[in-house]
Amino acid sequence: MKETETQQTLTYTEEDIQVLEGLIAVRKRPGMYIGSTGSRGLHHLLWEIVDNAKDEALAGVNDSIIVTLYKDGSVSVEDHGRGIPTGMHKTGRPVPEVIFTTLHAGGKFGGGGYKKSGGLHGVGSSVVVALSKWLEVEIHREGKIHKQRFEYVVDANGTEHVGKPVTGLEITGNTKRTGTTVRFLPDDAVFGHARFDYETIRDRFRETAFLLKKLRMVLIDERGPEKKREEFYFEDGLKSYVSYLNEGKNALHPIVYFEGEKDNIYVELAFQYNDGYAETLVSYVNSIVTTDGGTHVTGFRNGTTRIFNEFARKKGYLKEKDPNLTGNDLREGFLGVLSLQMADVQFESQTKDKLGNEEARAIVEQIVSEKLGFFLEENPEIGKLLIDKALRSAEIREELRKQREALRGDKKGKTAKKRKSISEKFTPPQYRDSKRNELFLVEGDSAGGSAKQARNSEFQALFSLRGKPLNTEKAKLSEVLANEEFRTILEVLETDIGEEFSIENCAFDKVIIMSDADVDGSHIQTLLLTFFFRYMRPMIAAGHLYIAQPPLYQVKKQSKGKQTEAMYCWSDYELEQALKKVGRNAEVQRYKGLGEMNADQLWETTMDPETRKLIKVELEDLAHCEKLVTVLMGDKVPPRREWIENHVTFEVGEDE
Structure with missing residues (x-):
């Protein structure tokens, strides 16, 4: 940025902090503020604090952001900006206390503290406090070090105190630098066993360093047996x-x-x-x-x-x-x-x-x-x-x-042949309802047979994939349209493709990829995701594409002459918890393919909207998607092999 644009950064004072409303029960309805209480919501807390440090960089007064992951599950964010103002707010409390205990309190409303920021995201500091066991802030400003701590406290009467200041704003020493460090411990009562993911943070840091050239992004992980440290800094942005x-x-x-x-x-x-x-x-x-x-x-x-x-x-x-x-x-x-x-x-x-x-x-x-x-x-x-x-x-x-005309069956004599081709692979629902109907893209005939028996025929349709689909990363659009498998999928979806794509014409509310939890199943998933990403991206953006998550294990208690209810597990962690619950004489079945489940099991675990687990495919990070598709589906083998060796497991993660 130009030097003249940073002059306004010299005025960031107590008067720049505005309060729009009091703190509400964030803890009771966390989804309203961070979207979920899974992995994505957990990382959202970190982004709230990191975004404040980024805004200091946008203002031209911060050259570094350092994030450290600690063994106790806490995380700290350090910047070298101006430091949060430490004087008294007009409400009669120290400014840091106002910022961290009042929803929508921050320096981005009146325009005095920040000319450029990512909207109002900096005001989420109080949300972080509300969903943490504790939070500590350390401020270096005007030659002094100030500290304050906030905690989630339940008193002797059972009353909850969210983000209670357990210390005042204390001066703990002298300093020659400026900046703010925030450290907090997310509450596992809110987030379960979700934990900060090093690679998710690393990818976000790399992206930020590209965008804000000459800003140094440092990530430190102290959780493992060996300390990890990566730094991102790009002169060429x-x-x-x-x-x-x-x-x-x-x-x-x-x-x-x-x-x-x-x-x-x-x-x-x-x-x-x-x-x-x-x-x-x-x-x-x-x-x-x-x-x-x-x-x-x-x-x-x-x-x-x-x-x-x-x-x-x-x-x-x-x-x-x-x-x-x-x-x-x-x-x-x-x-x-x-x-x-x-x-x-x-x-x-x-x-x-x-x-x-x-x-x-x-x-x-x-x-x-x-x-x-x-x-x-x-x-x-x-x-x-x-x-x-x-x-x-x-x-x-x-x-x-011309190929589109053929795809639509406009030429005489093609329609009957086309319909026969569709009927061999496609099992339609009984009723036509684009706001309710679901299309399952199912791997193989055996799984397709089980799914056909398991489905609710009123609104669930099946398309059985024969073999592995075309790798569309290496194909022209004309080759995609010439491919029998993808031609038929397009006919079933009724959306067309490319310039002629119309999400309004889609015959289904959900398109669900359902494959085995093995290497072949993952490959088929990736091929289909590549097709939708490259040629039907609006379907992903509109929230219509999902991945089914069949369970990995079934756990039962062996008991003579007694039927015990089965427990299904989607990860090794859930298996561990189920084995603890069942105790001795537990019987574990590992599902390697969809065909190993009978129709009732497949319906209950994977297809029933009331009990199944789905992953919604989203374009939250387009750059990361672009990079990943190139690595997995492109011509270069070494990066693909390296990625698979480092990443592929068959557990269901914590994401929603």
């Missing part, structure tokens, strides 16, 4: 990010990077084309990922489409009679990162997935148009390469249109 995401792909040219600023909106873009067929744009506002895009992405697409077409006509690659190249043609194989920093961010939802500021569209379009136009003039050989790629994409559109 987004250029390094694109290089990281494009590893394993065949790049067509060096990374392109440019930046610009207008009306206090700072725009960065880095991109590189590869020889693939998918478009990947990861977008951010104030380091918050905008999964659903927004006005800044619209501006980017408008600008790139217009400038590429102007370049193609100027150079004679498009004749006067030729139609313009479409944005989809021009962005085939595109991989880029777009990042904005701006004040007064307006998101279109509480989840901050989509930017709504209209002024961002025009400014991004203007900056991208100017910078890209200049780049193409200076690098005409790269421009020609990309236009040639777009022209090849346009040439096959007619072929795809």
Whole structure:
């Protein structure tokens, strides 16, 4: 950021802290504030504190964030920012006490403390306190070290005190630096046995260091027999990010990077084309990922489409009679990162997935148009390469249109053959209800047979997969449409694909991948997920794709002449707890495939909406998904082997 933009950071005082409302019973309804009480919710607590430190970096006053994971399950976040103000608030309490015990108290409402932040996420400090056994804050400011501790306390009368200050704000020493350190212990009464995941935090830190260049992100893990420490620091910011995401792909040219600023909106873009067929744009506002895009992405697409077409006509690659190249043609194989920093961010939802500021569209379009136009003039050989790629994409559109016509069965004589092909693999539900019906994509005929008996035929449909599906990471769209398995899935879903995709036409509310808990089953899952990620991503974004979770174990107590109720376990931890409960003479059955369960068991454990476990497939981290799909399904074998060796297990995790 420019030096002039950091001058406002000198004024961060007690007057900048505003209180919107009193603390409510966060502990009673944690899902309202952190989404869940599983692994994702646990990590949300950490992100709340880390995001405050990131906002100090956005303000230009913090160069480091250090997170440490401790053996007792607690975690600390240290920054080198200005330090939380330590004076008295107008409510008569010390400012840190107000921040950590009052919901929606923070320095991001009036605009005095922060010009740029990720919305209001910094006000979640009190939520962290409410869901922790204890929290300690240490503040280095104005030459003094201040400390305060908060705890969850149940008094002698059984009354709960959430986030009770058990000490005042105490001065414990002198200091020559500034900054804030927050350490807290999440309450296992809320989160069960969920624990902080090193790799989840590491991935988030790497992403942050890419976005906020010259910010040092340090992760320390003291929980194992040997201390682990990783540090992320990228001088080249987004250029390094694109290089990281494009590893394993065949790049067509060096990374392109440019930046610009207008009306206090700072725009960065880095991109590189590869020889693939998918478009990947990861977008951010104030380091918050905008999964659903927004006005800044619209501006980017408008600008790139217009400038590429102007370049193609100027150079004679498009004749006067030729139609313009479409944005989809021009962005085939595109991989880029777009990042904005701006004040007064307006998101279109509480989840901050989509930017709504209209002024961002025009400014991004203007900056991208100017910078890209200049780049193409200076690098005409790269421009020609990309236009040639777009022209090849346009040439096959007619072929795809013809294949779509065949897919819809519009040609005479094809319909009967098509319907026979569908009926061999597809078992439809009795009623057509797109808001209720479920489609199970089932591995193999034997499992399909059990599932057919187990399902509720009113609203559950089955599609039996024959063999392993096509690896769509390495396939053109025309090859995907020519593949019998995927053609039939598309006919059943009724959504079409690519430019013609329509989520409104989807015949099912849920599409559920159901496969064995073994290597082959995981491979089939990955192939199907790759297909949906590359060619039907809106289905994931709309929350329609799920993975079924059949149990790994059945536990019964052996008893002569007595029937004992079976207990099902989805992880080794649950098996351990079940064995403790059953005690002696426990009988354990390990399920290796869906076909090993009878229809009643399959219904009860995997298909009954009242008792089953499903994992909802989400695009919370598009960049991580992009990287993972490339590693698992791309051409490079060594990174895939390394990932599988380090990650593959067949337990159901804690996520929802």
